[in-house]
Amino acid sequence: MDSASTGERNDSGAKAQPALTPQRIMEIAWGFGPPLVIGAAIRHRIFDVLSGEAKDVDQVAAETGASHRGLRTIMDALVGLGLLKRQGSQYELTPESDAFLVSTRAEFRGGMFRHLARMMIPLWLELDEVVKNGKPAKSVNRESTGPEFFRQFVEDLFPMNYPGALALARELSQTLRPSRAGEQVKVLDLAAGAGVWGIALAESSPAVHVTALDFPQVTPIARQMAARRGLADRYSTIEGELLKADFGSGYRVATLGHILHSEGEAKSRMLLRKVFDALAPGGTIVVAEFMPDDDRNGPPMPLLFAVNMLVATDEGATFTFAQISNWLREAGFQNPRQLQAPAPSPLVLADKPMK
Secondary structure (H helix, E strand, C coil), X not given: XXXXXXCCECCCCCECCCCCCCHHHHHHHCCCHHHHHHHHHHHCCHHHHHCCCCEXXXXXXXXXXXXXXXXXXXXXXXXXXXXXXXECCEEEECHHHHHHCCCCCXXXXXXXXXXXXHHHHHHHCCHHHHHHHXXXXXXXXXXXXXXXXXXXXXXXXXXXXXXXXXXXXXHCXXXXXXXXXXXCEEEEEECCCCCHHHHHHHHHCCXXXXXXXXXXXCHHHHHHHHHHCCCHHHEEEEECCCCCCCCCCCEEEEXXXXXXXXXXXXXXXXXXXXXXXXXXXXXXXXXXXXXXXXXXXXXXXHHHHHHHHHHHCCCCXXXXXXXXXXXXXXXXXEEEEEECCCCCCXXXXXXXXXX
C-alpha cells in the first residue's frame, strides 16, 4: 500500500502527508441538496406524519397525498442524512428530527428551511451577476420590500433565538430588577420581529415593560406573541424604520437582534449612536450578530452569511467583534464583551456610562 495514503513515514523519517483527493470538494458540490430535501419533507408533513410511530411509504402517501415515488426517494435521502431510520419497509424519526422537525414541537426549526427554499435560494441563484456588479439580486431591507419579506418568517425565528434570549435574561437579572418598589424597567427591542428578545426579558421580571419597534406589517406578530404569553399589558410597539423612528428615552436595556448585518457599516454606526441616546445612564445594549473571527479566516457560517447579505441587501455584511466593539466605543459605550449563548450567534453587550 502507498505510504502517502496510509500516513506511514517515508525514507527520511518524516510522516508522509495524506494523498490529496477531490472528495471534500465533491461533497461541497451537493451542499444545496440537504436543505431542499428537508424543506420538501416539511412541506409534505413527513416528520409530522411519522411523529409517534413508524410507517411505510404507503401509509405516509395516504396521509400526505404526495406521490409514492417522491416520498420513497426523499425519505431514503433523509435516512442517508440521519434524520430518519428505516427497518425493512418502516420509516421512523430519529431523536434529532423528532425534537426539531415536528411542527408541533416547541423547539421546531423547520421554518428556516421554508425560508431558505422560498425566499433565499432564488436570490443565491443570481450570485454570478451579483458578484460582477456588486448589486443585490433583491434588496430585502428597504422600506418598499422589507416589511413583506420579514413578515413571512419572523415567527419561525422565535424558537431559534429563545434559548439565547433566556440566557441573556439570566445575565441581566440584576439590571432588570427595579431599584425601588413600583419602578418600571424599560426595555427597547429594535427590529423586534416576533419579539423574542423583549419577551424573554419581560418573562424574567414583572417590572419589565417592553417597547418593540418594527415595520407596521411586522409589529402585530410581536404583539400576538406577547399576548399568547400573558404579556400584553407590559408590551407596546412603535412602527417605523429604524433610523427614522423616535425611540423615546430612559431604557435600561436595548436589544438589536440580528439587524446590523443587513444595515451595513455606515447605518449600523448611526444606529448605535441613536441607541446610546435612548438608553438611561448605566443602561446596556445587546447586539446579536453572526461574527467571523477578527482575522476573517472562519468560522464558515458567518462568512457564508456575508454572501447572503451580498445577494439580499445593498450594503449588508458580517462584522467581527473587533469592528462592533470599535463602533460601540465610538458611540460612547464602554466594556464591550461577548456572551456565549445557546443561539445562532453570540451576543455582544456594552454599557452606557453612569455619567
